Amino acid sequence: xxxxxxxxxxxxxxxxxxxxxxxxxxxxxxxxxxxxxxxxxxxxxxxxxxxxxxxxxxxxxxxxxxxxxxxxxxxxxxxxxxxxxxxxxxxxxxxxxxxxxxxxxxxxxxxxxxxxxxxxxxxxxxxxxxxxxxxxxxxxxxxxxxxxxxxxxxxxxxxxxxxxxxxxxxxxxxxxxxxxxxxxxxxxxxxxxxxxxxxxxxxxxxxxxxxxxxxxxxxxxxxxxxxxxxxxxxxxxxxxxxxxxxxxxxxxxxxxxxxxxxxxxxxxxxxxxxxxxxxxxxxxxxxxxxxxxxxxxxxxxxxxxxxxxxx
Amino acid sequence: xxxxxxxxxxxxxxxxxxxxxxxxxxxxxxxxxxxxxxxxxxxxxxxxxxxxxxxxxxxxxxxxxxxxxxxxxxxxxxxxxxxxxxxxxxxxxxxxxxxxxxxxxxxxxxxxxxxxxxxxxxxxxxxxxxxxxxxxxxxxxxxxxxxxxxxxxxxxxxxxxxxxxxxxxxxxxxxxxxxxxxxxxxxxxxxxxxxxxxxxxxxxxxxxxxxxxxxxxxxxxxxxxxxxxxxxxxxxxxxxxxxxxxxxxxxxxxxxxxxxxxxxxxxxxxxxxxxxxxxxxxxxxxxxxxxxxxxxxxxxxxxxxxxxxxx
Numbered sequence: 131x132x133x134x135x136x137x138x139x140x141x142x143x144x145x146x147x148x149x150x151x152x153x154x155x156x157x158x159x160x161x162x163x164x165x166x167x168x169x170x171x172x173x174x175x176x177x178x179x180x181x182x183x184x185x186x187x188x189x190x191x192x193x194x195x196x197x198x199x200x201x202x203x204x205x206x207x208x209x210x211x212x213x214x215x216x217x218x219x220x221x222x223x224x225x226x227x228x229x230x231x232x233x234x235x236x237x238x239x240x241x242x243x244x245x246x247x248x249x250x251x252x253x254x255x256x257x258x259x260x261x262x263x264x265x266x267x268x269x270x271x272x273x274x275x276x277x278x279x280x281x282x283x284x285x286x287x288x289x290x291x292x293x294x295x296x297x298x299x300x301x302x303x304x305x306x307x308x309x310x311x312x313x314x315x316x317x318x319x320x321x322x323x324x325x326x327x328x329x330x331x332x333x334x335x336x337x338x339x340x341x342x343x344x345x346x347x348x349x350x351x352x353x354x355x356x357x358x359x360x361x362x363x364x365x366x367x368x369x370x371x372x373x374x375x376x377x378x379x380x381x382x383x384x385x386x387x388x389x390x391x392x393x394x395x396x397x398x399x400x401x402x403x404x405x406x407x408x409x410x411x412x413x414x415x416x417x418x419x420x421x422x423x424x425x426x427x428x429x430x431x432x433x434x435x436x437x438x439x440x441x
Numbered sequence: 442x443x444x445x446x447x448x449x450x451x452x453x454x455x456x457x458x459x460x461x462x463x464x465x466x467x468x469x470x471x472x473x474x475x476x477x478x479x480x481x482x483x484x485x486x487x488x489x490x491x492x493x494x495x496x497x498x499x500x501x502x503x504x505x506x507x508x509x510x511x512x513x514x515x516x517x518x519x520x521x522x523x524x525x526x527x528x529x530x531x532x533x534x535x536x537x538x539x540x541x542x543x544x545x546x547x548x549x550x551x552x553x554x555x556x557x558x559x560x561x562x563x564x565x566x567x568x569x570x571x572x573x574x575x576x577x578x579x580x581x582x583x584x585x586x587x588x589x590x591x592x593x594x595x596x597x598x599x600x601x602x603x604x605x606x607x608x609x610x611x612x613x614x615x616x617x618x619x620x621x622x623x624x625x626x627x628x629x630x631x632x633x634x635x636x637x638x639x640x641x642x643x644x645x646x647x648x649x650x651x652x653x654x655x656x657x658x659x660x661x662x663x664x665x666x667x668x669x670x671x672x673x674x675x676x677x678x679x680x681x682x683x684x685x686x687x688x689x690x691x692x693x694x695x696x697x698x699x700x701x702x703x704x705x706x707x708x709x710x711x712x713x714x715x716x717x718x719x720x721x722x723x724x725x726x727x728x729x730x731x732x733x734x735x736x737x738x739x740x741x742x743x744x745x746x747x748x749x750x751x752x
Contacts, residue, residue, distance in 0.1 A: 282726075284686075
């Protein structure tokens with residue numbers, strides 16, 4: 131039986147899965163922690179793929195999802211969170227030379243979009259907008275059945291778009307990005323600052339509340355937590371209205387921990403989208419939903435990418 | 442000889458051109474004013490096409506550029522500036538029924554992008570961002586050799602993206618859009634307000650200075666005019682940095698009257714792009730230039746569209 135190999139490199143773990151030629155249920159998969167003091171991360175990745183290499187049939191292609199920034203077209207990782215040794219690493223060429231099969235590399239958020247499109251909440255759509263909202267914010271877009279990549283595969287950095295000049299500081303060093311306001315980090319930072327100012331809340335000052343705790347406190351009726359969710363959701367709705375004007379998708383899929391906040395996020399977010407939209411035509415045939423694949427989105431996106439280069 | 446027909450419907454004039462099967466130099470073209478009290482605009486458009494209809498060979502397809510909002514996929518114009526009778530007009534079907542050849546309809550800014558890509562400043566590129574900056578702001582994007590349209594052809598409304606919440610009022614009724622700040626109207630509004638406040642300038646309060654006069658005054662060293670161009674250029678640079686993060690193009694083409702302002706626009710705009718970019722990789726292989734086709738961009742885009750549906 132011929133197979134595809136999907137690889138998902140994350141900040142905490144590396145996953146490798148063997149998929150049959152058709153279908154998306156792995157025949158076999160393994161995960162190891164990304165960091166290990168004795169061996170280089172690249173050696174461990176290569177030896178994990180070797181261990182799982184099927185003894186029967188042909189491996190048609192390997193797809194790899196990795197955290198950006200990376201050039202998916204050149205197959206080069208510029209840098210990777212938690213793997214300091216991976217600087218300007220030509221990972222595609224390394225794996226191609228070692229395993230002698232076609233290899234494709236993609237940004238994890240782009241590949242999660244591809245995974246949700248092929249195997250998850252976006253099946254059957256032709257124009258899809260995916261945003262993952264957790265510690266940071268990443269995005270991916272399918273436009274007329276094409277993954278939007280740009281010249282060097284650096285497109286759809288949907289978290290790093292300025293919506294509030296001189297706004298809160300972002301992880302990237304800029305100010306007022308969608309990520310700086312609407313990510314879990316942005317929500318937690320806002321609440322910590324408000325607590326510092328003496329705004330009353332049932333949330334403790336220490337340990338610093340997480341965005342998950344803040345969403346729970348909002349569902350329990352805490353006024354500061356509700357204000358924090360309202361603020362993040364309002365800006366998220368503004369950002370999504372911008373993205374409707376830019377991409378005109380038929381489905382918006384929200385993934386990541388913050389997307390599991392429920393109505394305290396979705397109700398004010400949808401109200402803001404309606405407030406900021408320039409024409410109701412953008413809501414025609416539009417589905418707004420949450421991601422279906424959870425932690426598997428990147429791995430299934432890597433599979434979809436491997437299938438694409440092979441076809 | 443077989444031919445294509447290109448049509449450009451504007452607020453002030455309608456143009457129809459007959460193109461040879463290969464090449465972009467029209468064999469024949471005519472223009473009429475859009476408004477006329479005696480006859481409907483649609484009848485006049487149809488009769489102009491009929492008049493110019495080639496007596497020899499076959500018309501392979503008709504491409505039509507029209508001002509938005511329109512559904513390019515359904516071929517329907519929702520409304521058209523200066524043509525109040527065109528509400529939910531199925532123009533593609535009307536022309537198809539009348540002339541019995543394939544017809545395609547596109548938003549004028551999208552088709553200007555297509556025209557610049559096929560026949561203008563963007564030839565040879567695969568990832569192109571086009572913005573026309575005049576009274577309003579429109580945009581078009583080519584991504585991996587595909588015109589980005591979205592589900593109903595409403596994508597790339599690059600002027601109607603919020604970059605300054607609660608900022609100046611836009612023509613669409615929203616606030617803080619790129620168009621509200623960076624268009625000719627946005628620049629002229631800003632200067633008019635500053636003159637009202639008593640800010641010293643050589644520009645007259647009446648008649649209200651146009652953005653062209655403001656750009657000239659800036660080149661002549663007028664402090665208010667320079668501040669106005671700096672402000673618009675700074676926000677334009679911020680918007681373009683956003684679009685680099687979103688589309689990662691290899692060329693940015695700026696068209697429209699404001700793009701002819703010269704260094705008083707381009708110098709602060711480029712400085713702002715560098716200030717707001719998250720990674721210098723976005724400037725790798727990036728060309729920033731002005732449009733090459735002028736008023737012909739829409740018509741040549743209509744030709745390119747006709748060629749696409751035919752191929």
